[in-house]
Amino acid sequence: MNRRDVIKTGLTTGGGLAAFSPKGLMAATTERRRLDSSFPKNFLWGCATASYQIEGAVKEDGRGATIWDVFSHTQGKVANGDTGDVACDSYHRYRDDIRLLKDLGVGAYRMSIAWSRMFPEGRGAANQKGIDYYNRVIDTLLAAGIKPYVTLFHWDLPAGLPGEWRNRDTALAFADYAGFMAGKLSDRVRHFMTVNELRCFTDLGHLQGIHAPGLKLPPAEVNQVRHHGVLAHGLGVQAIRAHARAGTQVGLADNTTIYTPVIETPEHIAAAKKATREMNAMFLTAIMEGRYIDEYLGQEGAAAPKVQAGDMAAIGSPLDFVSLNVYTPEWVRADDSPKGYAVVPHIASSPRMASPWLIVGPEVAYWAVRLVSELWDPKTLFISENGASADDPMTNGRVDDVDRVMYLRNYVGQFRRAVAEGYPLKGYFLWSLMDNFEWADGYTKRFGIHYVDFATQKRTPKLSARWYREVIRRNALV
Template sequence: MDIEVGEELNRDLFGKDFKWGVSTAAYQIEGAHDADGKGSSIWDIYTERKKKILNGHHGKIACDFYNRYKEDISLLKDLNIPNLRLSTSWSRIMPSGTGPINHKGIDFYNRIIDTSLENGIEPWLTLYHWDLPHALEQKGGWTNRDIISWFAEYTEICAKHFGDRVKHWMVMNEPMVFTGAGYFLGVHAPGRTGANNFLPAVHHTVLSISEGGRILKDLLPAAEIGTTFSCSFIQPYTNRPKDVNAANRIDALLNRMFIEPILGMGYPENDLSFLKKISKYMRPGDEDKMAFDFDFIGVQNYTREIVKNSYLTPYVQASLVKAKDRGVPYTSMGWEVYPESIYEMIRKFNEYKNIKKIYITENGAAFPDHLIDGKVNDTQRTKYIQENLKQVLRARNEGMSAEGYFVWTLTDNFEWSEGYHPRFGLVHVDFETQQRTIKSSGHWYSDFLSGQNDQTKSDLNLEKSNLISSNASRS
């Protein structure tokens, strides 16, 4: 059954086994960048470079989750959110990337896991969410093939320390983004550029994802093991063959680059010819090592992209047509608001025969938020989530796998090169005082998850909101 325009969403429509949650990432929320033996990550170093991050922002304090995790997990409980996706910081657990373990880092994540479970919240753990130990980057980072064994060591340590309680694992977050932005375009840490950095980083990342999956499945056979991919619905600017072919190349780059080799299909070289140069970094047996049969795939979608041919763009001969230039609604990130995109990406990933299960492990939107009289009335974000959920339900009703939905994100946080400007959270953060204030979108999500969808009930929750916000803050 389809949801008609104006019809009210209901949690029950998704089924009792559907997973609901929020997603977070260590560097974006934890702060405490050098506390209790933590080593530097590539983002600690990158944010110190001039003009790399909007307004000179950094993640040294971020949301201070390292010290405030109890309050934020309490917020999750109060908001009726049953699942928390988080990541571990490699450099907090292993300051040098390899070798000695920082037991205070292990203790920190044990406290998060235990506190979550005590509050009835299931932790979903991502091993790598972009914060590579700087000590490993000095040895070549993802361009060094040795990183496969370094990552394997880190994976094994996390599995042995957290696997008795964590039942859902993701190996990596959005490999196309951290390799493309960090090793090709240079706009994310570590700031490297060019195909000579990008191609080996891609190949070593693919091998590491599958190796991480094998280690987790071997050590934790009862756990559910997955990995996540960013994706955008790609359409050509016109129906001219040049634009259609350009869109196919961008689709291969953004949506197929990592999932297909992991499924045993190899790299999409036929649609993106410069990938043939990746053979320089392949060794005998790599094609088999690249593949792993994951229990689930995390699909992370925010928008669609319109693509046109561009002879001047190296490697892909294609460029994106910005949303603002097309006169369509867009978010603070400049991303088009196009809910059908998430349906199209669920459909695309369902077409792969070897994917067992799909979760939406990130979806959300950044809009300008205004704290007025202790309230943030973010109607645009609420509508965005509602319309995307309708598309997820549409996919499920058509028989596609879409077994869970995680909002990005719980609290406003550090958004990489954009600093603290884009606000994605269901909870507003005053980064001067660390005051938390539940937004109207957070109230809606809470009411939705508790089976209360009447908007007036959110309005009547103002007193509760003020109480929760007060309890979740420290001056």
């Protein structure tokens, strides 16, 4: 008899009225709640960071300049003139940060490689000091019992690549770099993610101009940048498979826009699925289907991307897993329009965290897993990022970030629902291990579960770190 059966029969086990005592009822109820909040035995818990956001040491050991070095040093581009020159100084303090991970009890760490530490100009001769550094990090992680999940591109593009993402050749350069890294690391790294958040490094950097390289291009050029981004991913997958040890797993980390039904009824669910497929047509839809769907091509017309022979086959290279960065929903409802759906805009009273864009909608966690699963049937899903910015005042050496704990508890609960319903979610990486350089927001927004005093580099666990440690210890929602 399993423990769930014991609970079902426990009120009469042993006979007599004692089985119906308040204490017995309370114990049974507590056990039932514990089981109902649990995750599968081998569920993977981790934390995530990115190279430019934590490493610093931007001019040490042969590292080349990146477009974010250039952008952050351009007046008016980043809040308070902040840069990633020092960041969390993790280049020198990685052992301390791995101790933080071990203290949490995580099984995995999602980190990224700084492309320009490996190839200072993006191509050419490899930098041995860069290789040595990441070997040290990975070996220290493994010694601590923590599996590295490596992202190869998390926005810090080498500035030496001519034309950056406007140039198709950048996708080819990425494939060369990805294959090289797979050859060097796949004896110890078993999971590679090609790129992080296609929509951010393409659209925010080339359409809205608020991220590096800070451009506002016309639609045709933006679509070509997007194409080069997904092409880099696809060519990267092929290169990793060609150079990695047998059994290496390959995927990507994408902030797919998840259209969440306003009400969980069949018509709104169908609208959410249709919107998620169509509104991600240039990114995850193209990758999972190996083509640009007719709705996207018809919408863009003459501005549609120029595609060369073999591009879509590469872009659609089969993946071992898909990872999703999940923060905030886009609400959608069914309607009578030709599309069959309408996006419901966020309004001033929408609940949000410290970052204005970070609307709180825990249901998106469940729908991200469900919709991606039902649309494209990936073999395995991970949540490669989920977290929240908060004000994080420190009082008497403590940061009681109850608002972040509220956010995380509700989102993890929705991920747990998806797991319970049988969707293939196998792991969760909390963003982030510690406060860091938050791109155009500089150091004004804190996402970490460890507080970083950027003047002294002291790390202090927040209440959210203690909460997450308990989640991991129990393997259950707390």
